[in-house]
Amino acid sequence: MPIHPEIAKILATLPTPDGSPLDPEAMRAGEAAQVPPVEDRLPLHAVEEATAVTPSGDVPVRIYTPAEADAYGLLVYFHGGAFFLGSLDTHDAVARSLAKETGHKVISVGYRLAPEAAFPAGLDDCYGVVRWAAEQGADLGWDGKNLAIAGDSSGGTFVAAVAAKAHDDGFDRITHQILFYPSLDLDFDVDRYGSLRENAEGYGLETAGLKPFNAFYLDSGADPADPLVSPIKREDLSGLPRALVITAEFDPLRDEGELYGQRLQDAGVEAKVSRYAGANHGFVQNFSWIPEFYRAFEETGQFLNRD
Template sequence: MAIHPEIAKILATLPAPDGSPLNPEAMRAHEESMVAPLEERLPLHSVEDLTLQTSAGQVPVRIYTPVEAETYGLLVYFHGGAFFLGSLDTHDHVARSLARETGHKVISVGYRRAPEAAFPAGLEDCYGVVRWAAGQGQRLGWDGKNLAIAGDSSGGTFVAAVAAKAHDDGFAGITHQVLFYPSLDLDFDVDRYASLRENAEGYGLETAGLKPFNSFYLESGADPADPLVSPIKREDLSGLPPALVITAEYDPLRDEGELYGYRLKEAGVDATVSRYAGSNHGFVQNFSWIPEFHRAFRETGDFLKRD
């Protein structure tokens, strides 16, 4: 189907890329300026900001409790932003919707970003928070069942990498992984996946922009050949947690996400690949107010209910 008309309206207003160098500080400031005021955000039982002491050091988090209850499943969330953008605030609405639609207590991670923090700082922060959550069940009101991880775009990269690190460390506590239009191959050879050419221009995220947007991360020491940087390069995917991979029809990264899901299945992992027709990269963050795309949160909730 064609790109959703509401998305098309927004895309028509975007200026064409002019090739100017990216300015992280200015781009972050612009993102933060778009954050909705607190009174306009989805209300939940409680939202609490904390700084945790983890194996990676101190990490800021925001904990979302959807309703008052005795126990909860836990969902640790890693925001997107090409490893240098995004924050607890810019993705606050995503975490709130995840909490509301899944019924889980959501722990959103304010991990260190490139270029200020070199690889693997952000990844270690995410992993450290997952291990912290696993050891804080009583404090968090954990029901002892689900300890899920979820992330969008580069946050999806961290989901796959954290799941792999946990497996290799012998930590079996992660029960589910949810990847929204993940970036799983940071080798940006345009002939590697058909979607890099099919969706190269005109849909928000453009194939030509992938290399410069990810350059801050790669120049900080992240090697695209490393499976913790490009998780699709991991040879053995067996033993990883059940996965839900949600992709967007008009996304240059669509095919690598779907291939990863299919490879998980081939390795014996319970994996579901769900493509959202008419959507583009970033739709969970940017267009979840459209009912067809808000469904991604409900699909996540349904996935977390599966045994």
């Protein structure tokens, strides 16, 4: 099917990339200006700011409680933004929707960003918060069952990397990994995946923009050959948590996400790959007001809550 008509309307208003250098501060300010006021956001039982004390330092988190209950599953969420954009505020709507549709208490991680924080600062923050959540389970009202991790785009990179780090460290409390249109191969060889050419231009995220957008992260010391940077390069995926990989039809990164899901299955890991027709990269953050795309949150809830 073609790109969804509502997405097409927005894409038609976007300026053509001119190749000028990216300005992180200006881009972050532009994102912040688009954040809706609190009164216009999805209401939940409680939303609170907290600090996770981790081996990598104090990490700001935002905790979303969907409804009053005796106990909850926990879902630790890593926002996207090519490792240099995004914040607790820019992805607040995603975290709220995840809490509502999963019934889990969501812990959104305000990890350190490139280029100010060199690799592996952001990854260490994400992993540290997952360990912190398990340690603080009683205070968080954890029911001791699900401890899931979720992320979109570069946040999906961190999901796969955190799952691998936890496995290698013998930390076996993570039960699920949810990756929304993840970036899993930072090599960016345009011939590596068909979707890099098929969806190269005209759908928001463009193949030619992948290198400059990720340059802040790579230039900070992240090596694309490292499986913690490009999780698709991990040779042995056995023993990792069950996975839900959600991809978008018109996304240059589509095929690497789907390959990760297939490789998990081949390694004996329970994994589901769900491609959203008519969608582009970023649809969970940008277009979840369209009912057929909001379904990604509902599908996540079904994934986490089934027996």
